Amino acid sequence: MSVPSFGSPLVRTPGHGAPTIVHITSEYSPFARSGGLAEAVAGLARVQVQGGANVVVFLPLYRTVRDCAPDLAPLGRPISVDLGYRSEEVRFFREVRAPEGPKVVFVDIPSAFARGGLYGEHGRDYADNARRFALFSRAVLDAIPRLIGGPVLVHAHDWHASLALLYMRTYADLRERFAGTPTVLTVHNAGYQGHFPASMLPECGIPPEVYTFEHAEWYGRINFLKAGLTFADMVMTVSPTHATELRTPGGGFGLQEVFQWLGNRFTGIINGIDQQVWDPSRDDQITAMYHADDPTNKAKCKAALQRSFGLPQRRRTPLFGFTGRMVAQKGLDLILNSHLVRHLDAQFVFLGAGEPRYEAALTALAQARPLHVGVQLEFTDRLEHRLMAGADLFLMPSQYEPCGLTQLRAQRYGALPIGRRVGGLADTIEDDVTGFLFDAFEPPALDWAIQRALARFHHPAAWLPRMKTAMLRDFGWDRSAERYAEGYRRAIDIARRRA
Structure with missing residues (x-):
């Protein structure tokens, strides 16, 4: 296929230096975000640039991008991308006044991404998600040699980008280009793997010879994530404990044998947070700033949060916070069936949106307990900061939690988390030191942890040292980036041997 030149590369790697890191992701903060993926990729990419790496991020040009980056400049002329039986015209854009940091390339495929949602609308996924993200992955691979001069390392994130790794190893032209x-x-x-009917194989350009148990087939369906796992040089997940869980029948979501097969090519690395953004001593989005040595102003933040959620201003009444996607994974069933949440003389504030059944149940709970429960279904960054600053305790009774970011933020703000001993929660919360952990996925177990937490909260001599310890924890990206660099070096060695 004849392709027009893009002119000067967006990035050129000098000599035989380290390769340019190419992140392929369906979310990236602040442009497109539905959960922790966006912030995790953005945090990693930023710290990699700070460490001297060349980094390019490829992201679909959703409608939401225009809200954050209204001025976009084209990168060369449109190209035609062949996938399956059809071709699509694809354009690439960058911000006109891009800030320092990773270079972000927006992949413009109007037929796939000029829509109201990222993955769906009104609680339902788009019917053509398989082709949407297959096309995105294929377009990125065509763009890389046009925009980046020199060697690259391709880092795909979750199922949405997994087919890029399959295409690189199965298409003759790509196999040669990316040998x-x-x-x-x-x-x-x-928990989200990209399962689609086998009838989508031609639409997604997946060679039928890889629709096998060894690669892309999973119980009679296509599994995008499995395909990526079987073609990747190295695989990471977002906490060491979750890496162990994924190798078990109870925690592997049906892919435990694949994670076991990966052996030492699979590891867990804790996510980080931007500790400049999540710092109560410099956060201009909260009512009053405070720090670990003098958390006095946290009381002002608590009073403001109570007002925001229409609750009485009671300084010594424990205030529990929750923010996140309102889905089963986050433990909403435990919260809604908790005896203490329904009867305790405490306050509970909930921020976020999700499944209609949970939104309705929480709204009904707030109506039944108007002096104790407040719900805000319209999420904003500002309100999330104010919730962290005002809450005494933070609920994370997750069914599973690969890493979790909110418990890291909560600790920085002195809101001690109550979470299940799973995944990243087990790795980042020290029981009865910086938070409180429980094991069984049952309402009584959550109530037991709440009682333990309140026993400390009602005794300031016990509570304040724990709050200070939590606020001083280092959850920055530096150490995580070092571990990613180690994984990159191993991937480079594997690729050299393969080539």
Whole structure:
């Protein structure tokens, strides 16, 4: 296929230096976000640039991008991308006044991404998600040699980008072009794998010879994540405990044998947070700033949060916060069936949106307990900061939690988390030191942890040292980036041997 030149590369790697890191992701903060994926990829990419790496991020040009980046400049002329039986015209854009940091390339495929949602609308996925993200992955691979001069390392994130790794190893032209290119796949949430009917094979350009148990087939359906896992040089997930869980029948979401097969090519690395953004001593989005040595102003933040949610201003009444997607994974069933949540003389505030059944149940609970429960279904970054600053305790009774970011933020703000001993919660919350953990996925177990937490909260001599310890925890990206660099080096070695 004849392709027009893009002119000067967006990035050129000098000599035989380290390759340019190419992140392929369906979410990236602040442009497109539905959960922790967007912030995790953005945080990693930023710290990699700060460490001296060349980094390029490829992201679909959703409608939401225009809200954050209204001025976009084209990168060369449109190209035609062949996938299955059809071709699509694809354009690439960048911000006109891009800030320092990773270079972000927006992949413009109007037929696939000029829509109201990222993955669906009104609680339902788009019917053509398989082709949407297959086309995105294929377009990125065509763009890389046009925009980046020199070697690259391809880092795909979750199922949405997994087919890029399959295409690189199965298409003759791509296999030759990327013969020595190392590949990495990060699994942010294995509960979402990209399952689609086998009839979508031609639409997605998946060669039928890889629709096998060894690669892309899973119980008679296509599994995008499995395909990526079997073609990646290295695989990461977002906490060491979750890496162990994914190798078990109870925690592997049906892919435990694949994670076991990966052996030492699979590891877990904790996510980080931007500690400049999540710092109560410099956060201009909260009512009053405070720090670990003098958390006095947290009381002002608590009073403001109570007002925002229409609750009485009671300084010594424990205030529990929850923010996140309102889905089964986050433990909403435990919260709604908790005896203490329904009867305790405490306050509970809920921020976020999700499944209609949970939104309705929480709204009904707030109507039944108007002095104790407040619900805000319209999420904003500002309100999330104010919730962290005002809450005494933070609920995370997750069914599973690959890493979790909110418990990291909560600790920084002195809101001690109550979470299940799973995944990243087990790795980042120290029981009865910086938070409180429980094991069984049952309402009584959550109530037991709440009682333990309140026993400390009602005794300031016990509570304040724990709050200070939590606020001083280091959850920055530096150490995580070092571990990613180690994984990259291993992927490079594997790719060299393969080439």
